[in-house]
Amino acid sequence: MNAAWHLVSRPAGLPSAENFEWRESALPALAEGEVRVRSIWLSIDPTNRIWMNDADSYLPKLALGSVMRGGCIGQVEESRDASLQAGDIVQGLLGWQRYYTGPAKGLAKMPPIPLPLSAHFGLLGHIGLTAYFGLTEVAQAKEGETLVVSAAAGAVGSLAVQIGKNLGLRVVAIAGGAEKCRWLLEELGADAVIDYKAEDVAAGLRRTCPEGIDVDFENVGGRTLEAVLGRINLGARIALCGMISQYNATGPEPGPANLANLLIRRGRMQGFIVSDYWGRAQEAAEKLIGWHLAGRLKYRLDVSEGLELAPAALLKLFSGANQGKVLVRVGAETLA
């Protein structure tokens, strides 16, 4: 039997458990070119919220009634496609379900790594590559520069902070709450932190970036981005990775009132998506695994045990309750 969370209504503002419905069904037979994959890890990401909207984004919108879209790591159980065979570990948009039955096309066979499978989501994959290429390619971060990372205790943010340090930048981390800030400062090596729950971000940036900001790894948008724009140096680069502050907005929100600073400071703001860099995944993975094994790049998982908890795991992202990469363990990592 399969079990799945289906998207049955679209949220206005924050998503809720009522947007999803749990359905069980018999496993269908495989057609030619299809595979069956047992899901092991389901990745929960801010972008999942975008997928719930009644609008195309970088992916087509999801029809109501569909299995909720989600990125997973799983193991092939049966295959009727020459590219995959039983036992292979694959990653792809398997959805919020125990078993994916569908085209093999679009699934990526994962190389073996000297780490648990969950590292594909916690350290590598879209999370790690987003942080790595966002800093190195999009933002062209350089040794000695001052880097600001917002949502710095999140999955991508916490890697961006550490990659920034490994690249020789001075890193200022913005996060919410004393414990997250302590973790960033004491365990991840941030040079300074701003607790946005305790301090105005603009004031915090004046305090921690007396010589201005050269690079911003932006995960939040809104007022946070406005505060950053207020202190950018000549030639600053803003890598737009996410705008989590905007995803639950029910109407248009005003953009930064000081966007003219981007002009005056000759700055660059650039949106990006990790899929533009899939072709260079190996290069990033080698760096990330190397730093991790050398003790210079930590990752933390925030694991919800069981597919039943997927909607609750999504909500954590928006309440700021998570620390590290949010994952749902759908099935055992023990491999056949």
Added chain:
Amino acid sequence: MNAAWHLVSRPAGLPSAENFEWRESALPALAEGEVRVRSIWLSIDPTNRIWMNDADSYLPKLALGSVMRGGCIGQVEESRDASLQAGDIVQGLLGWQRYYTGPAKGLAKMPPIPLPLSAHFGLLGHIGLTAYFGLTEVAQAKEGETLVVSAAAGAVGSLAVQIGKNLGLRVVAIAGGAEKCRWLLEELGADAVIDYKAEDVAAGLRRTCPEGIDVDFENVGGRTLEAVLGRINLGARIALCGMISQYNATGPEPGPANLANLLIRRGRMQGFIVSDYWGRAQEAAEKLIGWHLAGRLKYRLDVSEGLELAPAALLKLFSGANQGKVLVRVGAETLA
């Protein structure tokens, strides 16, 4: 005798004639390292408004009482610096005055060109290089793409439209008024025009860019930029050249409510200033002069006769009364 316009108060909103005071004074003697330059052409640009503010920008703020800052072409009359000699044609921030007496350092000796001296401002110099490098370098405009140019009947905009055509792009020009639009369409070769006085810009962009926008040469900002952001294609580039809609704002104005589109469409928005490209002036000048002599790049001058008219010439820029490059003829072009 010298005569000069001094900045005696700062505008709140639109500048006015009262911000300036006409003063005459005897010419001072030259110190070692100084030159005296007779001004011929004074360039009037939107950025002059920024220089009137009580704030540093890409240049230090101007103290009240100073001669108003302005870019000029003039001829050296006397020199006590080895780098320049009487008769040389120079360009620099000579100010709103008949005679500049000051350091030779910072003045650029101009090469001879097969065109009137005014072409240094109408076709070449900061105007031409801004349009040329904004499109080719900042926006990386490519043949076959759709380009939008705002303030398209202005000095920089009208060159950007034609350079875009010469580079093989489809060009949509935004300007105010039927006559400007006719000029852009019939004389400068724009593929489509939007008269913002007669049509909502967002609606106009839907009409003229059914397949979206690849490149935006942005001179206006505000609502115009927001309308552009609403229709950008994947990987679009926005070259932020100016934000004339914002320069007279008396308080912060909301930024674009749809800035998240830059993220979703993986676009890039980049502020720039022509001085970053001075080192490549010769390369651009060759292209621009070549296109002009081949009849593929026109420029229009909007000349005010006499230094006395400088404040009025500045106001034209913000009322949209000008068509082409605004210049003040300070002295005769007849050379000694």
